[in-house]
Amino acid sequence: MAGLTKVWLYLDFCQEGRCGVLTLSAGFTLDEVPDLEAVNAWNRDRRFSRAFLDEEGTVWVESDLDLTGGVSLGAVRAFLDLFAEExxxxxxxxxxFKP
Known part of the structure; x- marks a missing residue:
């Protein structure tokens, strides 16, 4: 059955209580798995995100926010809004995908 499989928000590259990257990921299980041409078209034509297919045929979109050097609360909000709204x-x- 088609659906939104998972949404992840996680911190990565963490050392000594500080993390370097905030990542948002959303995975979709579809009745018809998109072909690599569709996934590659997304990666070619879009900025600020990437798409891929995993081993089970789930199609994912991810976006990263670089935290090195510090980041404001406003920048985090803008990152979350960009992912959710665009x-x-x-x-x-x-x-x-039709919700």
Whole structure:
């Protein structure tokens, strides 16, 4: 059955209580798995995110926020808003996902 499989928000590259990257990921299981041409088209034509297929055929979109050097709360909010309001809806349309 098609659906939004997982949404992840995680910190990476962490040392001594500081992390270097904040990543947002959303994975979709579809009745028809997008082909690599569709995934590559997303990666070629879009900025600030990347798409890939995993071993189970789940199609993912991810975006990273670089935290090295510090980041403001406003920058984190803008990152979250960009993912939720632009990247995610555009990606769902791109892969033919209907909520």
């Amino acid at each position: 990247i995610l809806p555009d990606f769902m349309d791109h892969i033919g």
